[in-house]
Amino acid sequence: MTINHHPDDATIMAQAAGVLGEGFSLVVAAHMERCPRCLERLAEAEALGGELLAELPAAEMAGAGLGDVWQRIHEAPAAEPPKLRRPSSSDGLPAVLTPYLDGGLASVRWRSLVPGIRQHVLHGIDSGRGSVRLLGIAPGITIPHHTHGGGEMTLILKGSYVDEIGRFQAGDLADLDPSVHHQPVADTGEDCICLIATDERLRFSGMFSRMLQPLIGI
């Protein structure tokens, strides 16, 4: 898989700092599972975090600090079992998504929004006023022109789309500013399935799209 579109470096810094919202961090982690380039950058940004930590002035620990730590270790000595890697499902679903889509992509209960566009909202993710959802776009179908109140991050899981920015294929991540205005079109013979996180509601710009908005609810 050749990946051509990656998260913004500023997004990687936010992930390392721990300030990326839950939904965005999920999409970024799903991308990074297959993207050594971004994993390496994240390690560099976390190295900066480590260096900043090491340069902090020391704050004196309360009296029994170390004794308390030994006590905690002895009171609950059972080591946490190392996290087992969740199996990545055979249909290409990133492992980090399996807690939310346990049957894989094949058993997603889609809801049709309009002909050619279906969606499935992932629950249990704190996204503020935004959301995390899967969107399935049939070949040739266009998502109405929209801008974003906040950011939008899209990871292509299957198929591909083209918009004003470029062509996005499986593994590519589109990291969009609030200012970006785009209109993706699924451009191959197969459905384009994407994972989309937003932190604000999308704003559709055309008249038809605005009428569509309550229906789609994104």
Added chain:
Amino acid sequence: MMQAVTTTTDIPDAAPKPSSEEAVRWLQAISAERSRDAFERLYGQFAPKLKSYMIRQGADPATADDLAQETMVQVWRKAEQYDPAKAAPAAWIYRVARNLQIDRLRRRKLHEVELTAEADRPDEGPGGHERADERPDADRLRELVDTLPDDQLDVVRLAFFEGLSHSEIGQRLCIPLGTVKSRMRLAFGKLRAAMGEQL
């Protein structure tokens, strides 16, 4: 500027990284022998900084003590997951502290790739001995942090220490979101250049 030369690490006068290398040995001693002595040294070096970090993240002093202690408890328990080829000790301990702080102070979740997994990097085949060199170079980082312009260091610190998102940083500093992001990118670009990566 000297480029990173493909050479062995045992040149006698190559700049040593005492604290980082020492901490690597401590973590390995904790992992391999459950060494209490190594743990107490690591505690002495990191716990007061972890407390400082937690205070900056908004914890009151008692909570900061608690979270600094809890971070060290997790360091003891997870030490065998530490891989010196992938991260400096400070970076690894930072991640433990960050994740604990997000969970306890912010009560949300940060999704991340499980770095303990085998598959996080493509197999580079033979020549795996060079993997130790993948760890970002802490000495160069130290120099870098000292040379970052204040406006870039400010946005970095507000994110890493005060836990502000990019848009919150923009509001705090009264600058547009795009400026926050471009300062982050510039700081990160210098960091990567200082560590000898190609931009």
